[in-house]
Amino acid sequence: xxxxxxxxxxxxxxxxxxxxxxxxxxxxxxxxxxxxxxxxxxxxxxxxxxxxxxxxxxxxxxxxxxxxxxxxxxxxxxxxxxxxxxxxxxxxxxxxxxxxxxxxxxxxxxxxxxxxxxxxxxxxxxxxxxxxxxxxxxxxxxxxxxxxxxxxxxxxxxxxxxxxxxxxxxxxxxxxxxxxxxxxxxxxxxxxxxxxxxxxxxxxxxxxxxxxxxxxxxxxxxxxxxxxxxxxxxxxxxxxxxxxxxxxxxxxxxxxxxxxxxxxxxxxxxxxxxxxxxxxxx
Amino acid sequence: xxxxxxxxxxxxxxxxxxxxxxxxxxxxxxxxxxxxxxxxxxxxxxxxxxxxxxxxxxxxxxxxxxxxxxxxxxxxxxxxxxxxxxxxxxxxxxxxxxxxxxxxxxxxxxxxxxxxxxxxxxxxxxxxxxxxxxxxxxxxxxxxxxxxxxxxxxxxxxxxxxxxxxxxxxxxxxxxxxxxxxxxxxxxxxxxxxxxxxxxxxxxxxxxxxxxxxxxxxxxxxxxxxxxxxxxxxxxxxxxxxxxxxxxxxxxxxxxxxxxxxxxxxxxxxxxxxxxxxxxxxxxxxxxxxxxxxxxxxxxxxxxxxxxxxxxxxxxxxxxxxxxxxxxxxxxxxxxxxxxxxxxxxxxxxxxxxxxxxxxxxxxxxxxxxxxxx
Numbered sequence: 001x002x003x004x005x006x007x008x009x010x011x012x013x014x015x016x017x018x019x020x021x022x023x024x025x026x027x028x029x030x031x032x033x034x035x036x037x038x039x040x041x042x043x044x045x046x047x048x049x050x051x052x053x054x055x056x057x058x059x060x061x062x063x064x065x066x067x068x069x070x071x072x073x074x075x076x077x078x079x080x081x082x083x084x085x086x087x088x089x090x091x092x093x094x095x096x097x098x099x100x101x102x103x104x105x106x107x108x109x110x111x112x113x114x115x116x117x118x119x120x121x122x123x124x125x126x127x128x129x130x131x132x133x134x135x136x137x138x139x140x141x142x143x144x145x146x147x148x149x150x151x152x153x154x155x156x157x158x159x160x161x162x163x164x165x166x167x168x169x170x171x172x173x174x175x176x177x178x179x180x181x182x183x184x185x186x187x188x189x190x191x192x193x194x195x196x197x198x199x200x201x202x203x204x205x206x207x208x209x210x211x212x213x214x215x216x217x218x219x220x221x222x223x224x225x226x227x228x229x230x231x232x233x234x235x236x237x238x239x240x241x242x243x244x245x246x247x248x249x250x251x252x253x254x255x256x257x258x259x260x261x262x263x264x265x266x267x268x269x270x271x272x273x274x275x276x277x278x279x280x281x282x
Numbered sequence: 283x284x285x286x287x288x289x290x291x292x293x294x295x296x297x298x299x300x301x302x303x304x305x306x307x308x309x310x311x312x313x314x315x316x317x318x319x320x321x322x323x324x325x326x327x328x329x330x331x332x333x334x335x336x337x338x339x340x341x342x343x344x345x346x347x348x349x350x351x352x353x354x355x356x357x358x359x360x361x362x363x364x365x366x367x368x369x370x371x372x373x374x375x376x377x378x379x380x381x382x383x384x385x386x387x388x389x390x391x392x393x394x395x396x397x398x399x400x401x402x403x404x405x406x407x408x409x410x411x412x413x414x415x416x417x418x419x420x421x422x423x424x425x426x427x428x429x430x431x432x433x434x435x436x437x438x439x440x441x442x443x444x445x446x447x448x449x450x451x452x453x454x455x456x457x458x459x460x461x462x463x464x465x466x467x468x469x470x471x472x473x474x475x476x477x478x479x480x481x482x483x484x485x486x487x488x489x490x491x492x493x494x495x496x497x498x499x500x501x502x503x504x505x506x507x508x509x510x511x512x513x514x515x516x517x518x519x520x521x522x523x524x525x526x527x528x529x530x531x532x533x534x535x536x537x538x539x540x541x542x543x544x545x546x547x548x549x550x551x552x553x554x555x556x557x558x559x560x561x562x563x564x565x566x567x568x569x570x571x572x573x574x575x576x577x578x579x580x581x582x583x584x585x586x587x588x589x590x591x592x593x594x595x596x597x598x599x600x601x602x603x604x605x606x607x608x609x610x611x612x613x614x615x616x617x618x619x620x621x622x623x624x625x626x627x628x629x630x631x632x633x634x635x636x637x638x639x640x641x642x643x644x645x646x647x648x649x650x651x652x653x654x655x656x
Binding site for chain 1: 338339340359360361362365366367369370371373375376377386387390391418420421422423426434435438
């Protein structure tokens with residue numbers, strides 16, 4: 001193996017420090033005994049008291065539960081809509097309004113969040129005046145707003161998966177007597193499921209930590225977790241926020257670790273199968 | 283129903299397919315008989331694949347009709363046609379086992395579970411994949427995938443099986459073996475096959491009849507030997523096998539022979555009369571390399587002057603390619619043109635083989651040349 005140059009090693013270390021030092025310091029301070037975030041109380045640390053305090057903090061628990069529900073619902077709805085849009089863009093060829101649809105689905109990705117949030121708020125207010133729904137701003141409007149921007153990301157993920165899809169698989173299914181809906185359910189859907197799953201996870205994460213758009217369309221009593229954290233931090237960072245953030249980091253890291261291990265195992269199995277098949281070549 | 287083996291089982295009439303300004307299939311009419319293997323042979327862009335896709339129902343014709351066993355297919359979607367297709371990429375469903383792949387077609391018809399199991403088992407045995415039912419496609423070799431694809435396309439006993447370059451993805455040894463097996467299976471099941479291929483060798487061995495396609499039109503239809511021995515046009519003669527072709531002018535027009543003055547060849551060609559043409563007409567003489575005799579002495583008595591003799595030219599060997607079973611000689615004839623001659627290597631270690639730069643005589647029998655008018 002080539003010896004790594006000093007430059008490459010320095011760059012790696014600097015990059016890692018740059019990315020992870022803030023998170024690391026947050027984790028360390030979540031075990032701090034002192035009320036002051038910046039002072040390390042060496043005598044009584046580490047302690048789990050902020051974690052215990054967290055469990056009895058009604059406000060945070062409620063916000064977390066609301067965020068999870070909104071994220072699950074928006075991610076699921078965004079996956080359905082995004083998959084349909086992705087299918088249309090990847091498959092229907094040049095239909096009327098294709099450019100418009102492509103542009104519209106991509107817009108939320110490039111649009112400044114402030115503008116998306118503001119325009120959604122205006123829409124919801126206008127809708128309420130016109131048809132009386134949605135009643136005020138709150139969890140419903142947050143969910144609708146999240147679906148809107150999450151869908152754009154799902155569309156992109158699904159569309160790129162479909163671009164590399166061997167269409168003769170669908171033709172073969174049709175040739176064997178399957179009607180278009182069955183072809184979709186039995187062949188297309190199972191094969192793009194990995195893309196849909198990663199689209200769902202992406203949408204979940206985006207919804208989970210969105211603050212700007214949510215601020216616009218949230219109402220009293222519908223504070224999501226990022227909103228609660230943000231408002232707490234405005235009056236100075238408290239150590240229980242550190243504990244909360246540490247738990248979130250832990251959850252995300254576990255998720256990534258599991259999926260990485262699973263992908264590795266799958267790849268290994270596949271490579272072994274291919275070798276066996278080549279050896280048995282008739 | 284009366285079974286007439288010669289009647290058209292698949293009748294393609296005036297079929298045309300346009301993509302914008304491009305005419306992929308141009309007014310093709312074609313009859314295919316029950317139980318035959320019909321090979322559509324052509325280069326890329328000749329329209330053969332488009333024709334196949336119209337038969338399967340994936341493309342709708344711009345004009346013309348397709349009838350299968352008497353029934354018009356125009357308004358029938360692919361999933362209701364009595365036609366199955368074996369794809370060039372095999373298109374095996376990667377997320378299903380071999381068994382599930384083969385069963386897929388039967389499941390769509392609502393066949394009972396027990397019967398599906400039996401039929402899948404039978405067809406997998408026929409393609410010699412009996413023990414592989416639980417494997418996934420990526421666990422199979424190329425040859426095994428090809429068999430599974432064949433089984434999947436045959437399990438519904440279609441009236442017509444379309445095969446798109448069925449052997450293109452296999453290596454040479456396996457291809458030869460599979461060709462004969464494919465014919466065996468076809469005869470055993472009696473399904474009518476239409477094979478699309480760009481590989482003339484594949485078409486010759488598989489096909490009971492061939493259709494050579496060029497620029498969206500059928501250039502010639504016939505048995506493999508018809509096409510090889512009596513090509514109808516210069517395109518067909520050149521496309522199938524290799525050929526030496528010379529332009530010339532008809533100088534004598536006998537009852538059963540033609541004399542052609544060939545400037546490019548430097549001799550008169552006397553050929554059996556197979557086409558009607560008048561004296562003075564421009565024609566092309568096509569002679570296959572294996573039908574030319576190469577020798578150190580001119581054939582027949584005496585030593586005729588080069589240029590005055592019939593079916594005899596002198597030349598110099600420029601290249602020899604030893605292929606094992608035969609040798610290819612590239613001979614520059616006195617007119618300057620190159621001629622390709624092949625000789626089977628019948629004897630082991632011939633005593634005094636013809637060498638490079640040696641002067642030789644080339645001659646052929648009057649039945650060897652094919653005279654082409656277009």
